[in-house]
Amino acid sequence: MGNITIRMNDDLKARVNQTLDAIGMNFNTYVTMASIQLVNQQRLPFDTSVRTAEPNEQTKRAMLEAEAKERGILPDDAATFNSTQDAITWLHNNHG
Incomplete structure (x- = not known):
């Protein structure tokens, strides 16, 4: 032995x-x-898994909305920016 x-x-x-x-x-x-x-x-004699954090309700909604926009179910009217400064300017102009 x-x-x-x-x-x-x-x-x-x-x-x-x-x-x-x-x-x-x-x-x-x-x-x-x-x-x-x-x-x-020919395998571990117990189950192994990785615990993943369950998304909260706000995150789940955001994920569903993003998927709906990606599939064309909802219009994707989100503003896009080429720079941080463009984003800041847009925020000041639209949410001042």
Whole structure:
């Protein structure tokens, strides 16, 4: 049998061992079982995902409006500018 050294945060290690103790398992057995499942299933033995932030209501509306304009459902009458100064001038003239 080979040996493996794992570096782990002390707090996480304590919590992992506490959880494994509660189910009557040690860390070595857990790693061995996870490794067997990895080999047998040819995938991680647990689901992985990236949590994405859910857009708020204002952002959702802006996204829907942008898509509607892109598809021609709503007219795209948004002002466009070639420079920051043009945008500032437009704002002063229209929303003074």
